[in-house]
Amino acid sequence: xxxxxxxxxxxxxxxxxxxxxxxxxxxxxxxxxxxxxxxxxxxxxxxxxxxxxxxxxxxxxxxxxxxxxxxxxxxxxxxxxxxxxxxxxxxxxxxxxxxxxxxxxxxxxxxxxxxxxxxxxxxxxxxxxxxxxxxxxxxxxxxxxxxxxxxxxxxxxxxxxxxxxxxxxxxxxxxxxxxxxxxxxxxxxxxxxxxxxxxxxxxxxxxxxxxxxxxxxxxxxxxxxxxxxxxxxxxxxxxxxxxxxxxxxxxxxxxxxxxxxxxxxxxxxxxxxxxxxxxxxxxxxxxxxxxxxxxxxxxxxxxxxxxxxxxxxxxxxxxxxxxxxxxxxxxxxxxx
Ligand code: NAD
Ligand code: UFG
Numbered sequence: 611x612x613x614x615x616x617x618x619x620x621x622x623x624x625x626x627x628x629x630x631x632x633x634x635x636x637x638x639x640x641x642x643x644x645x646x647x648x649x650x651x652x653x654x655x656x657x658x659x660x661x662x663x664x665x666x667x668x669x670x671x672x673x674x675x676x677x678x679x680x681x682x683x684x685x686x687x688x689x690x691x692x693x694x695x696x697x698x699x700x701x702x703x704x705x706x707x708x709x710x711x712x713x714x715x716x717x718x719x720x721x722x723x724x725x726x727x728x729x730x731x732x733x734x735x736x737x738x739x740x741x742x743x744x745x746x747x748x749x750x751x752x753x754x755x756x757x758x759x760x761x762x763x764x765x766x767x768x769x770x771x772x773x774x775x776x777x778x779x780x781x782x783x784x785x786x787x788x789x790x791x792x793x794x795x796x797x798x799x800x801x802x803x804x805x806x807x808x809x810x811x812x813x814x815x816x817x818x819x820x821x822x823x824x825x826x827x828x829x830x831x832x833x834x835x836x837x838x839x840x841x842x843x844x845x846x847x848x849x850x851x852x853x854x855x856x857x858x859x860x861x862x863x864x865x866x867x868x869x870x871x872x873x874x875x876x877x878x879x880x881x882x883x884x885x886x887x888x889x890x891x892x893x894x895x896x897x898x899x900x901x902x903x904x905x906x907x908x909x910x911x912x913x914x915x916x917x918x919x920x921x922x923x924x925x926x927x928x929x930x931x932x933x934x935x936x937x938x939x940x941x942x943x944x945x946x
Contacts (some may be wrong), residue, residue, distance in 0.1 A: 611856065612636045612683060614726075616669060616717060617690030618662075619646035622789055622845060623799045624654060626688065628798065629849040630856075631658045638682055639921045640675065642668040642693065645803065649945035653797045669713030672720070679724040686728035687721060689714065692761070695807055696736070696903065701757035706863040710761035711768075718772060722768055727779045728859045730852055732770060735787045735841070735871070735908060744875070745911035748785070748867050755903055766867075767875065773865040780862055782855040787841035787871030787910050789848050791930040792937035799937030800845075801944035809881060810842070810930070817891040824893060826878050828900035832908055837878035841871040841909035844925035844933070854921035863918075871910025872923040879925075888931040 613630060617623045617641030624646075627637050631654065639651060643666060651664055663682070667674045669691050672823035692710040693699070699706040721727065736759035737752045754760050767782055773779045790810040792799030805821070806812045815821040851870045858866065876884075882893050915920045 611685040612638070613856070614638050614640065614678070614682075614687045615690065616640050616687065617692065617732075619643060619648060619651055619664075619666040620690055622786070622848060623688075623690040624650035624798050625793055625845045625849040626852045627651075627662060628793060629846065630652045630853060631660050631662065633853060635933070638678065638684070640665045640667050640669065640678055642666060645693070647801070647945045651709060657797060659941055669717055670709065672716045673853040675716060675720055675794045677875055678722050679726070684726045686730065686859060687717070687726060687728045688706065688852055689717060690732045692732070694758060696756050696758050697807060699756055699761070700903075703757035706757050706761050711764055713903070714765045714768065719766065722772075722776075729769070729779070730782045730784060730855045730859070733783050733785045734768055735765065735785050735869070735910065736761065737763045737785060740905045741908065744907050744909050745873055746869065746908065747763070747771045747911045748869055748914055753880070770865060775900070777864065779865070780859040781865040782858060783865070783867040784851065784855060785867065785869050786848060787843050787869065787908070789845045789926070790842045791844040791846065791933040793846060794933055794936070796933075796936035796940040799934070799941065801941070809840075809878060810934055812816060813882060813885050813893055814934050816893050817935065818938050818942050820942065822894070824882065824894050824895040825898045827898060827904060830900075831899045831906040833877055835877050835879050838904055839875040839877050839907040839909065841873065841875055842881070842927065843870060843872050843923050844930050847923040847925050851915070851919070851921050854915075854919040858919055866918065868919060869910040869912050870915060870923075871912050872911045873910055874907035874936045875907060876927060884927045885931045885935070888928060889935045
């Protein structure tokens with residue numbers, strides 16, 4: 611297939627491009643590099659021995675994006691591009707609404723105009739907000755607790771309205787849980803700017819000596835050890851999930867929504883101890899107060915994706931830690 615990947619230079623996008631290229635698909639990436647570098651795209655080509663096409667374009671710039679649709683014919687689009695930092699979205703909500711929603715609107719308008727009506731959209735478990743119970747099913751109420759999550763939900767609504775108006779669209783909304791890990795080559799991985807917001811990159815930066823200690827945000831949650839529980843999913847499992855979603859679009863399913871998670875929850879302290887074991891490095895930590903907006907427990911019921919996509923996460927917490935550690939050791943300063 612000819613696939614347009616927006617945000618393909620980013621963390622999940624780069625792993626997905628690699629996986630799709632290994633399966634023989636032709637990839638065209640559009641990314642403005644606002645939160646990434648071109649290096650992973652070069653490395654993907656080294657790993658696969660195949661070429662991809664790259665346009666450095668901002669999705670909100672319609673006149674530039676038109677050129678991409680003029681140049682190539684696409685069978686499907688995978689839409690990763692967006693800003694994703696929860697805390698930042700509270701401080702600069704307009705930047706999030708503008709980038710994520712306007713960028714998506716421009717993309718959908720051009721897809722419509724050029725008759726490209728197959729899309730996989732990166733949504734997030736954050737749309738569920740604080741769940742009434744776990745595991746979380748796709749049918750649970752949605753109520754995101756921050757502007758970032760609300761941009762994701764708005765885009766889901768736009769896609770639903772689009773499908774209601776034109777049944778020729780095929781749309782797979784994927785709600786990711788907590789992606790971690792890296793490609794086993796150690797050549798591509800997660801490369802956060804400045805100090806990492808997320809747990810796994812922070813742990814690995816402590817282990818490699820870039821950060822002194824981890825701050826554990828609260829040990830008074832109603833969980834087995836008091837620290838937050840999440841559904842960590844290996845980024846390669848997540849990447850493969852996109853190929854399964856593309857296959858599904860081939861069956862013309864209309865609009866479908868799937869959780870992509872493992873169905874298992876691990877606490878912050880369990881992640882620390884798994885990482886210490888795999889890396890052989892100590893990860894000193896200090897318990898501090900809760901982070902605003904965090905919830906106690908969040909993990910998926912991934913059975914719908916298993917039933918309808920035939921996809922299931924295969925990699926466990928050890929592979930997640932091993933691959934993160936390999937990437938961190940090989941690239942202590944990220945992509946330079
Ligand atoms: P990322 O920041 O690494 O990748 C996003 C990419 O989009 C970046 O390369 C960035 O430069 C690009 N981009 C942003 N705005 C753009 C624009 N206007 N035009 C062109 N390119 C633009 O993030 P990621 O972790 O790879 O996440 C990918 C997608 O998955 C995002 O939509 C994110 O919201 C979603 N998601 C991520 C997580 C997570 O924890 N990483 C969880 C759930 C959902
Ligand atoms: N945590 C710490 N210390 C840190 C970072 C995180 O204790 O330095 C804790 C958090 O309190 C939470 C857990 O580790 O209990 C996971 O936190 P992350 O920041 O790694 O992930 P979140 O679950 O908060 O959110 C992530 C993404 C969201 C996405 C969501 C999907 O940041 O964008 O997963 O479930 F929507």
